[in-house]
Amino acid sequence: MKIHEFQAKAILGRYGVAVPKGGAATNASEAVAIARGLAPPIAVKAQIHAGGRGKGTLDVDFRGKPLHGVVLCASADEAAEVAGLMLGHTLVTKQSGPEGKKVQRVLLEQGTKIRSELYLGVVLDRALGRPVMMGCAEGGTSIEELAAERPEAILKEKMAPKRGIEGFQSRRMAAGLGLRGPLLAPAAKLISSLGRAFVDLDASLAEINPLVVTEDGAVMALDAKINFDDNALFRHPELTELRDLSEEHPTEARAKEHDLSYVSMDGTIGCMVNGAGLAMATMDIIKHVSGGRCEPANFLDVGGAADADRVTEAMRIILEDGKVRTILVNIFGGIVLCDLIAKGIVAATRELGLKVPLVVRLEGTNVEQGREILRTSGLRIIPATTMEDAARKAVAAAGEVSR
Amino acid sequence: MSILVNKDSRIVVQGITGGAGKLHTGHMVQYGTNVVAGVTPGRGGEKVHGVPVFDTVTEAVEKTGANCSLIFVPAAFCRDAVLEAADAGIPLVVTITEGIPTLDVADVMHTLRVKGTRMIGPNCPGIITPGEAKVGIMPGYIHRPGRIGILSRSGTLTYEAVWQITNLGEGQSTCIGLGGDPIVGTSFVDGLELFEKDPATAGVIMIGEIGGTAEEQAAAFIRDHMKKPVAAFIAGVTAPPGKRMGHAGAIIAGGKGTAPEKMAALRAAGALVAESPAEIGATMMKALAR
Numbered sequence: 001m002k003i004h005e006f007q008a009k010a011i012l013g014r015y016g017v018a019v020p021k022g023g024a025a026t027n028a029s030e031a032v033a034i035a036r037g038l039a040p041p042i043a044v045k046a047q048i049h050a051g052g053r054g055k056g057t058l059d060v061d062f063r064g065k066p067l068h069g070v071v072l073c074a075s076a077d078e079a080a081e082v083a084g085l086m087l088g089h090t091l092v093t094k095q096s097g098p099e100g101k102k103v104q105r106v107l108l109e110q111g112t113k114i115r116s117e118l119y120l121g122v123v124l125d126r127a128l129g130r131p132v133m134m135g136c137a138e139g140g141t142s143i144e145e146l147a148a149e150r151p152e153a154i155l156k157e158k159m160a161p162k163r164g165i166e167g168f169q170s171r172r173m174a175a176g177l178g179l180r181g182p183l184l185a186p187a188a189k190l191i192s193s194l195g196r197a198f199v200d201l202d203a204s205l206a207e208i209n210p211l212v213v214t215e216d217g218a219v220m221a222l223d224a225k226i227n228f229d230d231n232a233l234f235r236h237p238e239l240t241e242l243r244d245l246s247e248e249h250p251t252e253a254r255a256k257e258h259d260l261s262y263v264s265m266d267g268t269i270g271c272m273v274n275g276a277g278l279a280m281a282t283m284d285i286i287k288h289v290s291g292g293r294c295e296p297a298n299f300l301d302v303g304g305a306a307d308a309d310r311v312t313e314a315m316r317i318i319l320e321d322g323k324v325r326t327i328l329v330n331i332f333g334g335i336v337l338c339d340l341i342a343k344g345i346v347a348a349t350r351e352l353g354l355k356v357p358l359v360v361r362l363e364g365t366n367v368e369q370g371r372e373i374l375r376t377s378g379l380r381i382i383p384a385t386t387m388e389d390a391a392r393k394a395v396a397a398a399g400e401v402s403r
Numbered sequence: 404m405s406i407l408v409n410k411d412s413r414i415v416v417q418g419i420t421g422g423a424g425k426l427h428t429g430h431m432v433q434y435g436t437n438v439v440a441g442v443t444p445g446r447g448g449e450k451v452h453g454v455p456v457f458d459t460v461t462e463a464v465e466k467t468g469a470n471c472s473l474i475f476v477p478a479a480f481c482r483d484a485v486l487e488a489a490d491a492g493i494p495l496v497v498t499i500t501e502g503i504p505t506l507d508v509a510d511v512m513h514t515l516r517v518k519g520t521r522m523i524g525p526n527c528p529g530i531i532t533p534g535e536a537k538v539g540i541m542p543g544y545i546h547r548p549g550r551i552g553i554l555s556r557s558g559t560l561t562y563e564a565v566w567q568i569t570n571l572g573e574g575q576s577t578c579i580g581l582g583g584d585p586i587v588g589t590s591f592v593d594g595l596e597l598f599e600k601d602p603a604t605a606g607v608i609m610i611g612e613i614g615g616t617a618e619e620q621a622a623a624f625i626r627d628h629m630k631k632p633v634a635a636f637i638a639g640v641t642a643p644p645g646k647r648m649g650h651a652g653a654i655i656a657g658g659k660g661t662a663p664e665k666m667a668a669l670r671a672a673g674a675l676v677a678e679s680p681a682e683i684g685a686t687m688m689k690a691l692a693r
Contacts, residue, residue, distance in 0.1 A: 129512050265643060279648070279649060281557075285681060287640065288679045
């Protein structure tokens, strides 16, 4: 689960990380009130779940130029004006996708005089099987770029999964980053706080980029990003309240409510598959057999307990995407019984009055009964034997509909 | 021969009285797996499909000599269940449960490494040595004893590969579902190393997917240590970056962990990579014929 910068800063603030003075606004009058309480210059930052905001642009002009997602303003009035312009407009960044994201909140913060910028972050190192604290004296750029270009510039400290980072590791990291003398103690404390927050809250990523040293010698988080492990949200009910549904794809959010794993894509063939790996492979084979002419419309894993209700719900979700020209069902029944799935498909097709071609490939337990149910249903279901056969038939059907 | 489990494996099922535990214990017993015990705290003394239930794993081990645990315990309690199995001296723990907090898995692995306990999973279908022991939730009948070892991060896609091999008139030595989580107990490298040493295995199929670097590490191992042929398939060529594709571990993060990267690494290491999931079995046959 992703959260906004202002939420991440509030959390880190509770762990003792210094953050700039400021507040988040959802409308112009709130923005004015917050701006008046801050000493200029004031940074106005669009709150969306995508990085690259400073370089990204909004679909609105400010003083004759497209407005960026992060703007430093010379006065409270200017900050309020910029905040008002951002709210309700769409910000496109390198990470937002071409359609961009609508700005529903802005963060107004007191500007900071910066002496130096650094990077600090905790990631889960999958190969090591534990969290790792990473630091770099060159902040501001993305850690991915840094890792690719100058991996030797990144300092790492391995963390114990439940204990966080030890004091000596935090001091070693601070010193390695050049934060010595009077800066060492506050920097080490901040590093420990970030490590503590990561393990306490079951984060999957916690990043301060940039971490800054101010001209008056404070160590402060100028930006913050935290992602949480969805599997652990059950033990952090307070965090689930931070979820911003407006940032999520509406169909994906609805699928999640039904415990269906769904990802929307750009193609025309809707897919319903049991198992995540088989679902990805089904998407891949559509592209493969069509020589790249056809793409999947979605990823959808109906899961191991697929019954008639789930199949109906899954089909409904697939059809919400107006681009879908064909539906391809690929089920390898292990524990899931093919005859039950077949009954589900028939019921769903009738209930939804399905208009697009439906290709069904069933394999596995009770497959003969399942195929018989489809054959005798009286519905126009295109049966397929292998995965490749199913993909070819789906591609052909999608082509016919488009003609 | 086979790896990790065989007809002499003595299985204890943790969470045996729950829905999934009960159902799959039945399937396993029917398959001929040597299920010797079950554990559910507070249900000691009962029986499930003729299998005696104990209150603790320690008791189950003392009374039945169980040496392999299969875990169906709900995600929130899995950390404790795995530690209980390891503490009882069980050398192989197979965790089926999906949705365990990642830091719990990381923490458990820390302890298991010290104790020398191997875990398969979590979030996996389990392990099967056809004709000898089915320790998991895979459909038994699609398998056939044979000479192909299979390692996979996926469940149903593994069944697909198994079925292709069986339909080609071949069979499997052992099939391991490694699991779809970011951190798993047994990696491709671990599995490849075991299959390389297993005289009954002639070739290995590995089924990877987007996310992480486990396939790249496997490629390095294949290049440096594998004499047996390896066929591979990587799922997720069409997966968009930054999106989790069902499995917690299947995500292209920061532009890393893509399918083309993994396929290139495996090819460079000498593995044959299937372009289509329909050709996994055929690719293995081609690799064996080389």
